[in-house]
Amino acid sequence: MNSFLTVLVDILSQPAILVAMIALIGLVAQKKNVSDTMKGTTKTFVGFLVISAGAGILETSLVPFGSMFQEAFNVSGVVPNNEAIVALALNEYGSNTALIMFFGMIVNILIARFTRFKYIFLTGHHTLYMACMLAVIMAVAGFNTIPQIAAGAVALGIIMTLSPAILQPFMRELTGNDNVALGHFSAVGYAISGLVGKALKSEKSTSTEKINFPKGLGFLRDSTVSIALTMVVMYLIVALAAGPSFIEAELSDGTNFLVFSFIQAGNFAAGVFIILSGVRLVLAEIVPAFKGISTKLVPNAKPALDVPIVYTYAPNAVLIGFFSSFIGGLFSMVVMALVGSTIILPGVVPHFFTGAAAGVFGNATGGVRGAVGGSFVNGIIISFLPIFLLPVLGELGFANTTFSDADFGVSGIFFGTLANYAGPLAIVISLVVILALMVVPFKKKTS
Numbered sequence: 001m002n003s004f005l006t007v008l009v010d011i012l013s014q015p016a017i018l019v020a021m022i023a024l025i026g027l028v029a030q031k032k033n034v035s036d037t038m039k040g041t042t043k044t045f046v047g048f049l050v051i052s053a054g055a056g057i058l059e060t061s062l063v064p065f066g067s068m069f070q071e072a073f074n075v076s077g078v079v080p081n082n083e084a085i086v087a088l089a090l091n092e093y094g095s096n097t098a099l100i101m102f103f104g105m106i107v108n109i110l111i112a113r114f115t116r117f118k119y120i121f122l123t124g125h126h127t128l129y130m131a132c133m134l135a136v137i138m139a140v141a142g143f144n145t146i147p148q149i150a151a152g153a154v155a156l157g158i159i160m161t162l163s164p165a166i167l168q169p170f171m172r173e174l175t176g177n178d179n180v181a182l183g184h185f186s187a188v189g190y191a192i193s194g195l196v197g198k199a200l201k202s203e204k205s206t207s208t209e210k211i212n213f214p215k216g217l218g219f220l221r222d223s224t225v226s227i228a229l230t231m232v233v234m235y236l237i238v239a240l241a242a243g244p245s246f247i248e249a250e251l252s253d254g255t256n257f258l259v260f261s262f263i264q265a266g267n268f269a270a271g272v273f274i275i276l277s278g279v280r281l282v283l284a285e286i287v288p289a290f291k292g293i294s295t296k297l298v299p300n301a302k303p304a305l306d307v308p309i310v311y312t313y314a315p316n317a318v319l320i321g322f323f324s325s326f327i328g329g330l331f332s333m334v335v336m337a338l339v340g341s342t343i344i345l346p347g348v349v350p351h352f353f354t355g356a357a358a359g360v361f362g363n364a365t366g367g368v369r370g371a372v373g374g375s376f377v378n379g380i381i382i383s384f385l386p387i388f389l390l391p392v393l394g395e396l397g398f399a400n401t402t403f404s405d406a407d408f409g410v411s412g413i414f415f416g417t418l419a420n421y422a423g424p425l426a427i428v429i430s431l432v433v434i435l436a437l438m439v440v441p442f443k444k445k446t447s
Helices: 002-012 015-029 034-073 082-114 124-141 145-175 187-200 215-221 223-242 244-250 257-297 307-313 315-339 348-392 394-398 406-422 424-439
Strands: 119-121 302-305
Touching (some): 015 034, 015 257, 034 223, 034 244, 034 257, 034 307, 082 119, 082 145, 082 394, 082 424, 124 394, 145 348, 187 406, 223 257, 257 302, 257 315, 307 315, 307 348, 315 348, 348 394, 406 424
């Protein structure tokens, strides 16, 4: 049984396999010939592996930057990181996490089939992370094994459906169509960024992609060049502040600290370039293939894909969003230190992935000002939500890491607070009420 669950987790947590299977089902449902089916399935699979490779390069280059930052400015505290907290939690909650994940995906498909919320969440690793958090919270709430799995699966299915639904109005504004959704559990932060962008919009608002550089700086119009040069400056500043002895002893295996920093900055730009290439490959295949799912299995369903799919729409906003979100994290850290609360350190990885997307959505609604303001607010959101999430995670709340993205904080605080004040029954009632509201058909007012 345990080996089966291990294989199940391995399959369902791999977005490349998961989305390739979805593409295969969609193409077969459309009765495509063997050649087209193989081509679409393989390109989707390879495209997601390209995205994953780019994300891996990004994370590898960002980890030493975070270590250098902590050393340079002598700060310590809780570092939000999904991978780290899940690794700790799976030791005790691995089996229940796998079952919650499996049945939660089924609940997501059923909700998409029988309600007006036609979103199928396809980001496998985020589904795993959310399933893990729900397993912890349901256990802390007092559920026994079977009720814990049932409640966790229903909660997961609801979150997998509502997260892309919340953001879809902004996705339509960004993409100009309604073909694809975003499947990344920071939708609350992205939606707020979009709203901030609208609030900051003016008649003079200009898109980040239309920034006019002087003729001598025309090379900065190339996003790869501008990202690489900007990151080189950032890395070198932090490297000089951290000092050569720390970097060469702890991070670079003796490589000169400036050379090491220069290479990491280049790796960052390479990671972004690879991600954008993979996104273009996947979108070219998955959207047509998904029509088979929409027409045969879940009418009008939309695939909710991982966050890099939005980066291609505004590469300049990606970099602006990262910086602005990180500054929001630094601002929040100072506030926490002044009020004497738990200090949440600005994790570079979550601030890049969520800040970049927040910048894209803020830009879509409010131009440069929206990108800066929206992602700055996102940085504050993902800094303060973990403070309120820590108390509902039981023993995991005392670890030096926690869940990072906004939807984890909102969902965890919601269910954890219900459990603390009214016990498991309150969670069950809330799930029944939410499902009932989702099933109720929505009628537009006629004028």
